[in-house]
Amino acid sequence: MRVSDKHQKITQAAVKVFARKGFFNARISDIAKEAKVADGTIYLYFNNKYDILISLFEDEIGKIIMKVKLLLENETDPLKMLEIYAIHHMSLLQEQKELVEVLQMELRQSNKFIKEYRNTKFIEYIDIISEIIHKGQQSGHFRQEVMPGVVKRAFFGALDEMSRLWALSAKPKYTLEETAKQITDIFQHGIVVRNS
Amino acid sequence: MRVSDKHQKITQAAVKVFARKGFFNARISDIAKEAKVADGTIYLYFNNKYDILISLFEDEIGKIIMKVKLLLENETDPLKMLEIYAIHHMSLLQEQKELVEVLQMELRQSNKFIKEYRNTKFIEYIDIISEIIHKGQQSGHFRQEVMPGVVKRAFFGALDEMSRLWALSAKPKYTLEETAKQITDIFQHGIVVRNS
DNA sequence: AATTATTATGAATAATGATTCATTTTTTGT
DNA sequence: ACAAAAAATGAATCATTATTCATAATAATT
CATH class of the missing domain: 1.10.10.60 (Homeodomain-like)
Structure with missing residues (x-):
């Protein structure tokens, strides 16, 4: 071996x-x-127990980043890109439920017990969102006044919270893909009725 | 004593x-x-170490629920209500940074080590959001097709992720209130440019 | 003031589990 | 086939800490 x-x-x-x-x-x-x-x-x-966690985190996030970047490669419409990101993120749960649970947990805990550890891989993953937003603003699709840095956190947080729910509940009402699309829709068009 | x-x-x-x-x-x-x-x-x-955590969680979330319900009491506009919720949530961080950190952590961990524990207090807290959404749909302010159950998770997740960032970073760019307003705005109006 | 009940103490217990390392097994090279 | 190197083993070590409980301090009651 x-x-x-x-x-x-x-x-x-x-x-x-x-x-x-x-x-x-x-x-x-x-x-x-x-x-x-x-x-x-x-x-x-x-080296030790922590090291297993960190190592696993970096490796797996690395793979996830590669995959989503590949999926986004041939898409130019920022609206579609956002949806692809969301669907990919939620789909992880279906494919690797256990991994997602570990990553979610680790994300909250790691900074508590390993002070020195700066989570650059995670930042790389969510920065993909802000890049999409930025691109969408340049092409005139997205409003200029929203802040890519805020949107990236909010969008990731929304997706992450939804997957937390999914990981816990036995019988979800909707498919992961539907959920991802709903969240993307909310971020794109808001929940307020348009009166134009 | x-x-x-x-x-x-x-x-x-x-x-x-x-x-x-x-x-x-x-x-x-x-x-x-x-x-x-x-x-x-x-x-x-x-009774034991876990009990301290659970007990503290329930007590403190209880107080938070009471306070936000009080704040919402005299407001009828669903858009304003959403903003009040967001501002209140983010403000907690300023007032009780340590508590927020513990609650965030507990939320992710508790179900891992205490299987029987159903977090009803937390559900009560986020259900306030879905009630606002429902109310807004009835009054015609919010789109009928969005699902209150999805919005509540997404909105909470967005706020929670922003506070996680705040709790970690030493020097945030914006005030908590501004951040809360930005997130509310994104959820209300979306990030896509309107072409009407 | 004496007695009883309540509350608090912190040293001792007892279990746990991460890590080490002397020994064994497997692989590689000649 | 043999020797040397590399990889793997798992029982023993050693530190850590949640919890207990015999004892002490404090408060309440008579």
Whole structure:
């Protein structure tokens, strides 16, 4: 077995265990058992428990960024781009529910227990939104007065909160794609009735 | 000293310590020291460490709900109501930064380590949003096709993410009130240019 | 003032689980 | 096939801390 395979086996086991029990309640021995390796083996690939989390976070966010950038590559309409981003984000949940749970949690917790850690990967991910907004303003599609930096946080927050709900509730009313479209629609056109 | 005083002293100490170190890294002895009581005293008022967190969450969200309901009482315009909610939510950060940090964290974590715990207080808090939306639809201010249940999550998520940013960053560009207004504006009118 | 009830203390307990490292197994090179 | 290097093992260590409880301090009652 190649080195990288074992690294990945441990990472994937960690995703499962962290999602199931949360980071602090997850035991190294749980991860080892799930990955079918000895406890000590984990320390050949990671420095410590935190390191597993950080490493997994960076790797996985990296993949997500690559995928969404690929999806956006051939689209020029900013409205469509926003929708693609939303659908992609929500779809993650379907494909990798456990991963999404871990990422959501990690995002809130990491800065509490690892002060030095600056989450550049996450910033890269949400900056895709502000780039879309900026582009849309230049092309005249989006209002000049909205602030890309605010929209990016608000839009991400909205999507993230919806996926949190989805991850928890057993029986959602709508499909993830419908939900993503609804949120995109609200951000694009607002909820107020137009009286023109 | 009245019993309730000590209960509250411990709760407030816990807010400080949880905000500083996170729930899992906070030691009971830290909280005891902060509250200036003995470790054992804490167990006269709370069953265990989780209980402190839950109890504090319910109490504090309860107060927040009461305050925002009071603020909304004399307002009838749904657009204004939404803005009031947003401003109130963001203002919490100014007044009780530590508390907000703890609540945000707890929201993500609680369901991980206490399976039975259904967060009814939190639901009550965000249901205020869907009530506003519903009211606005009945009065003809808001579009019929948006779903109050989706808007409430999206709106809360947007506000929550903005406060997360605020709690982390040392030097924000705008005041909390401006930020709250911007988010409300986006939800009300969207970001797309109107061509009527 | 003496007795009882209530509240508080903090050292001792007891369980937990991350990390280490001496030993074993597997792989690589000759 | 052998030796050397690399990778893997998992039991033992060691630190950490939530919780308990025998004792002490304080308050209430007679």
